[in-house]
Amino acid sequence: MDQTIENLEQNDIQINQVVADAGYSSGESLQYCADKNIDAYIPNFGQYKPEREGFIYNAEKEQYECVQEGRNKAILLFKGIRTDSKGYEKKTYRSSEKDCKDCPVRAQCCGKVSKFKKLDDSIHKPLYDKMHQKLLQNKSHHRRLVKRRSSTVEPVLGTLINHHNLKRLNSRGMVQANKHVMMGSLVL
Known part of the structure; x- marks a missing residue:
């Protein structure tokens, strides 16, 4: 996540809110969002337990x-x-x-x-608990954000993967992979 936000900041794009799926749920990403004052909506991963029975x-x-x-x-x-x-x-x-x-x-x-x-x-x-409470308190708002994400972000990813053959990157390292994806995104 840090690399993505750095790329956006280089292009003077400021991030105030992040909506992601549970695949991005990690303590490090939640801590990063908290440190940078980013309003994040990231469902907790499947093994998260808000309470311990008994x-x-x-x-x-x-x-x-x-x-x-x-x-x-x-x-x-x-x-x-x-x-x-x-x-x-x-x-x-x-x-x-x-x-x-x-x-x-x-x-x-x-x-x-x-x-x-x-x-x-x-x-x-504590970060997972805080996110769990945030998602429970704002269910309708979170649903709207997820719906908007699935109608704007997911089609772009689907197009890149299925129509521009970005299933595999033929480059080494994050910098080169990032360049590859950025160029593919510009084509859209």
């Missing part, structure tokens, strides 16, 4: 708390930031074995083998 997040204490009846009211403390196998940084929260040991629903909650409950959240969860 747990509430206590931001003041940086922990999750078990809230379902019949449970031992376990506290999942913040254990640190770790990088998963795909390279994403996540905050890890974990209960103690002692809290979950005698819980009547431990097997369903923790699993048959594990003796504690563990939750992972993206380090960008």
